[in-house]
Amino acid sequence: MIKEDTFTIKRIRFDEHYLPSENTRLTTNFANLARGESRQANLRNVLKMIDNRFNDLARWDNPKRDRYAVELEIISFDMDISFKNNKETFPLIEILKTTIIDKINNKRIEGIAGNNFSSYVRDYDFSVLLPEYNKDRKDFSKPDNFGDLHGNLFKTVISSDSYKRNFSKAPVICLSVSGNRTYHKTDNEHPVLGVEYQQRDLSLTDQYFAKMGMQVRYFMPARSVAPLAFYFFGDLLSDYTTLELISTISTMESFQKIYRPEIYNANSAASDCYQPSLKHQDYSITRIVYDREERSQLAVTQGRFTEERFIKPYQDILEQWSASYAV
Numbered sequence: 001m002i003k004e005d006t007f008t009i010k011r012i013r014f015d016e017h018y019l020p021s022e023n024t025r026l027t028t029n030f031a032n033l034a035r036g037e038s039r040q041a042n043l044r045n046v047l048k049m050i051d052n053r054f055n056d057l058a059r060w061d062n063p064k065r066d067r068y069a070v071e072l073e074i075i076s077f078d079m080d081i082s083f084k085n086n087k088e089t090f091p092l093i094e095i096l097k098t099t100i101i102d103k104i105n106n107k108r109i110e111g112i113a114g115n116n117f118s119s120y121v122r123d124y125d126f127s128v129l130l131p132e133y134n135k136d137r138k139d140f141s142k143p144d145n146f147g148d149l150h151g152n153l154f155k156t157v158i159s160s161d162s163y164k165r166n167f168s169k170a171p172v173i174c175l176s177v178s179g180n181r182t183y184h185k186t187d188n189e190h191p192v193l194g195v196e197y198q199q200r201d202l203s204l205t206d207q208y209f210a211k212m213g214m215q216v217r218y219f220m221p222a223r224s225v226a227p228l229a230f231y232f233f234g235d236l237l238s239d240y241t242t243l244e245l246i247s248t249i250s251t252m253e254s255f256q257k258i259y260r261p262e263i264y265n266a267n268s269a270a271s272d273c274y275q276p277s278l279k280h281q282d283y284s285i286t287r288i289v290y291d292r293e294e295r296s297q298l299a300v301t302q303g304r305f306t307e308e309r310f311i312k313p314y315q316d317i318l319e320q321w322s323a324s325y326a327v
Helices: 029-033 039-057 120-133 148-159 161-166 204-211 242-259 292-323
Strands: 007-014 068-081 088-102 107-119 172-176 183-190 194-198 215-220 228-232
Touching: 007 088, 007 161, 039 068, 039 242, 068 242, 088 120, 088 148, 088 242, 107 120, 107 242, 120 148, 120 292, 148 161, 148 204, 148 292, 172 242, 204 215, 204 228, 228 242
Parallel strands: 107 172
Antiparallel strands: 007 068, 068 088, 088 107, 172 228, 183 194, 194 215, 215 228
């Protein structure tokens, strides 16, 4: 039912000329930056932020802080549907792929796949299914199988030959920490990822990514002001090179400064016992235009699109497949 040739991989360069494709989720953060009158300035500025942060972290043999540049590709995984005599394509997930340019040695160095993560089914789960499930409940809860279908679809993509032919390593997703959890600084410090933070209870997003087969650790890199959440397979600290990790940090920290300046562009660094908040007032804003309210509204619209085009027409088949899924 869901076979090796079910998934199609598409690539598009993310640069100052980027225009979102028709199938791109408009709630995808980098797509939001690429619309409106400020689109080209937005893109040019965020790419410069990424390069600057990369060189800030990769300081060795780099006295002018200009040795490296980061190229980004948007990787789309479309699902070819052939259920119930229907044949169509559904846009399943999007990630980012980094490539590091060493301008001194004139080398292109493969970076990490993953970084940002976008998913129509995730929009449905969080913006449609979860609110409807809690509509008349006094205490917030989630269905027992919440995230199962999405997680199994994601694991199928990552374990497919299509993924392995295109990417040499498993993905690393880097997101914001949760605003309703408290993070505690530890004595563990990595030379690139920085100081590790821990928390006692997994957030809803952490639990959702666990259904995708991914672990989570929280690190605050040098000269950062808040920890980032890193979702990964295997061993985050051993499986990736220094430059690969820096490419992810520089990319996603730059985006988070735009998306969540209250946390990642705050004027003071996270304390030893830290609870992030979007209500924090002591922060600086970037010169990049980003419409966070529009993004929230579009998440519901795109969740409904997923419900009508993917969940409802094929729900019984998808649930049967997901229930019998084996890693």
